[in-house]
Amino acid sequence: MRASLIQIAVDEGESVAARRQRVAALVREQAGADLVVLPELWTTGAFAYREFGPHAEPLEGPTHEAMARAASDAGVWLHAGSVPERDPDGSLYNTSLVFSPAGELVAAYRKIHRFGFDQGEAVLMGAGRDPVTVRLPATTLGVATCYDLRFPELFRSLVDAGAETLVIPAGWPERRRAHWTLLARARAVENQAFVLACGTAGTHAGVPQAGHSIVVDPWGEVLARAGAGEEVLTVDLDPTRVAATREQFPALKDRVLGLAPPRR
Secondary structure, eight states: OEEEEEEOBOOTTSOHHHHHHHHHHHHHTTBTBSEEEOOTTTTTOTTOHHHHTTTOBOTTSHHHHHHHHHHHHHTOEEEEEEEEEEOTTSOEEEEEEEEOTTSOEEEEEEOSSOSSTTSTHHHHSOOOOOOEEEEOSSOEEEEOOGGGGGOHHHHHHHHHTTOSEEEEEOOOBGGGHHHHHHHHHHHHHHHTSEEEEEOOBSEETTEEBOOOOEEEOTTSOEEEEOOSSSEEEEEEOOTHHHHHHHHHSOGGGGOOTTOOOOOO
């Protein structure tokens, strides 16, 4: 399975419409990949809180339309990162979109763990409730977003739902880049799954971004890592390594806490 992570910069001098066109063109260039992944909130920037409301869109808005067409044109599964979604009731959510090679929206994930403590995303956006997995021909994706990476219980629930490849778009800041790499590897090791973590480059809303998108295998080995700037990170994965790792070192079978009680 060939995966391409598109690490882009969110340039404040570029309009959202222009960026949407640029990103769609980058997706089309990945024809031949099986899965393409974009970062979190790339239409606005994850720290550009003032832009969330003005650029929020319905689930089937302009980003949905552009990314559906790009996925179909390239013939790829596309995790289109996330967008500020405005629900019909007016609430905002940080929502990830996943498209099939036919351009069909197959999953939408509202970010469960909102960042900011008492400001920013944490107060401007609602929290999702439901973990999301997506079945691809070669693997099952478990979907998470940025700050979710710090909460291992979410990833356990994704593994319990069958996830073998954990996909994490992010707008992670440079000042905590060491955590980004550490946590991506930890989630891979403890869940014996591939981790595809795609971040943004550059600086937006005055916050330098970590970049350094990373692909980790089920044993915790780094298969590929981007630099700090804009880059497309492409790597070939062997999905059978998940089952092989879980069989050779069956740690998940020894879980005790957090399991659902047996049915009587």
